[in-house]
Amino acid sequence: MSAGTEFDAPTRPVAPARTSARDSSASWRLTDRIGLALAWTLGVGFLLVTGGIVLYLMIQGVRFVKPELFVTSPSAGFSESETGGFLDPLIGTFAMVVIGMSIAFPLGLGIAVWLSEYGNPSWAARITESVIEMLAGTPSIVFALFGMLLFQSPILGFFSQSMDGVVYGRSFLVAGIMLSFIALPLIVANVREGLQAIPGHVREASYAVGKTKIATTRRVLLPAARPSVMTGAMLGVGRIIGDTAVIILLLGATLKMVPANHTPILGALQGTGSTLTSFVYQNAPTGEANQPEKAFAAAFVLLSLVLILNVAVNITVRRGRKMAWGS
């Protein structure tokens, strides 16, 4: 343990050196012992609750997951055998991620780089910072309402279906664009943190060999901050996958994908559809379509996606820690 005194350096302990005292808690004051006991209880409690939720959904879902569900579209029907699978919602979720991230990722990366590497004038940086922070705190239902308002205006008719001058305002494109706002702050925050954790001497070394600022950012800083970039991106994807409010209001309530016109791909993106979240919402016993087996199977898939993403984030974070900049 180096006896460092400069606390202003962004220190993230490589392996958190814990207080190594071996004192047993038996000698502690009662309140302290209660505190420790509470910490244990709550820690274990969290494990149990999460484990319980995951197990419940796994058990409920895994019974109903069949391979054919992944390749058949939902179809209109009134019994579990007629209603098809969740191919369309799967594609929908995928499409949301692609649209949302293809906007949020470059934008977030750009904003983070600007904030961390340029950021002048400083008042503009401060405003941007607060705006991004505000974005992180904005309820998704507000994005949904704003999206509805915005995309029903005839000028933006391109993004959804329009008929005789009346703009429908609900489509994959519209929902994806609004979802990108939800992912954006997560990307900005994480990329920025990653960039800021890179010590100044790395930049100086790059400038010394004659690289420009932007070249340094692209060739040195961003690659070095890759774990943070990845973490931000995956957290963003997680939020997009899990969102329900925006999807319910802006994607339309059709379980199948209904293209707006016959242009391939673009027509579908201008049309309506569903995602796994809205599929669960509709098919749950509480929903309109009420096909609980399908709902639980889809919830299982949704949860599995979330799980996989989490494992991925975890691995990236661990790897990131390993290559943290020691001093």
Added chain:
Amino acid sequence: MAHPSVDPLAADRGSNGDRRAERLLGALVAITVALVLAMIVFVLREGWPSFAHNGWSWFGGGGNVDRQTEAIFTSANFNRSWVYEFHAWPIIWGTLLVAGLAVAVSFVAALFVAVFVVEFAPDWMRFILEPVIRLLASIPSVIMGLLGVLLVVPFINDVLIDDEARRSVKYIVSLNGYSLLSGVFVLSLMVAPLMVAVFVDGLRSVPRNWLEGSLGLGINRWRTFWKIGVRTARPALVAGTVLATARALGEVVMLAMVCGGVGFAPNPKDGLIFFLEPTKPIAAAILQSAEELTSPPMRDTIFAMASILLLSSLALSLAGWAAKQPMKKYGVRA
């Protein structure tokens, strides 16, 4: 903020590509900021007629907010002159209660868990606990809502409520498990993990030698960590709380499913029954009436409700920003 110590050589500054890159990035930032500001303006402007019509009494109580909502959209549907009367206190109070209680509960739980994770959990436990908490944070709200309706609500109805309690308020509301309590419980499960994550980050960046100094004085680990670690990380605690509050205020689908959907302001004077009374937070109210967006006065009212949410998230992020300032000098990030 930008790294002030590292400024490229003056010659590089003038490089063409660099200029262009900066301008491009600046433009991206400007567009985003403009869009967000436009959103605030749009939402406020759309909601304005509702505020203008009711004045300050918009925020007050009076009458039944559900009935007012109904009157608002039916007025347009039936070609009557538009009705705007809206007194949002019950749903504002419901929002404050649900979010406030959930954040309070989560705060305590998250603090203990974060301390546990950073300092006291055995390695294997930490190894499991951290990803598990992150997983809990990312379970989609529609799944949490479903679990709430299928498990939590019936449990509260069967176990925690007796006929005695039901009779005491039966002319006003039904006590049937769709309640403040179920909302707070499920919401706590959703926001506590967010807090844990931020708290853990904050606690980890507490300089070790501060703690070691205390330990050297013979103060036990718990006390040391609690008095010095937690205190030093206070800004992180505030930041985590702000983040969690924002999420709690904005939670929609789950709350719409488990809270009971009545525009009723639970009354603390009712004693413990208070927690079992139904309520309706603003976000849930918006979702429930969103289908009536085509009715002009309803649309204004919905956007007025959305403005309240938006303004509170604005205020919250300001608070969060202010809370982070003192932390910066310790290099603590949250």
Added chain:
Amino acid sequence: MTKKTTGLAAATVVALAAVPATTQAATIVGSGSSASTPYVEALYAAYKKVDKKNTFTFNANNGNAGAKDVQEGRSAFAIQTRPPQPSDSGLRYSKLFLDALTISVNPANKLDNLPVKSVKDIFTATQTEWSAFPESGLTSPIQPFGRVATAGLFTYFTSAVLEGAPTASSVTPVDKDGEVAVAVSKNPNAIGYVGLANSKPASGVKRLKLNGIEATPATIKNLKYPLSRYAWIVLPANSPNKAATKFADWVRSSYEAGVVLKKAGAVPAFNATKKSKKK
């Protein structure tokens, strides 16, 4: 990064250029309550065999907004569960098929018949105890469940059962039909109004007879069941979309549509009972 951005922009431009591709077949948009989505989509699927050219889509918002969508030209037709209202100028309503609202209780409740008057008493909190209905075998307070005010079923229930009286605040309003069914199935003291489709025994609820009459296709069709009601199709009074009109006629009268409606839990009112011979 700059290069990539340009590439992306170029791709967007290409995509933009591709938009004004001519569409030979029309897309016909219908509106209506989200509750009607399942059967409307089933009807669309069956109608594909009849009309191969046009695409039908459904904009599920809610029962009241549907008519407005048609007025504003946002939709070619709407499916409504409420009769015409003063605001419906410029619209033509036609009866489409029959549906019914059921009053359902938990299977633990022994009650099997309730006068409509009593349902009104319960939902206006005049009657709050199951002990007032000894056949129920319960002595606990009644826990009524209803729908949020934006729901079409709420509007219908208010006029047909409550005769315009306001719903008591002790009625727990939920978002969707299925949620009422779930709540009633999990709560022995509950009673709620549920659509025909969600009140099947599989939903874990028990339908009550009303005024001694069970909700069967026959009693609904001859309108004996007190909460029988028509679903309407709404078209613009002037120059309605031809494809939409044809679709409406098909739903109203064809044998195939009748089959779909039956499966959906609705009751065909005017549909042919036999398969027509000519294709």
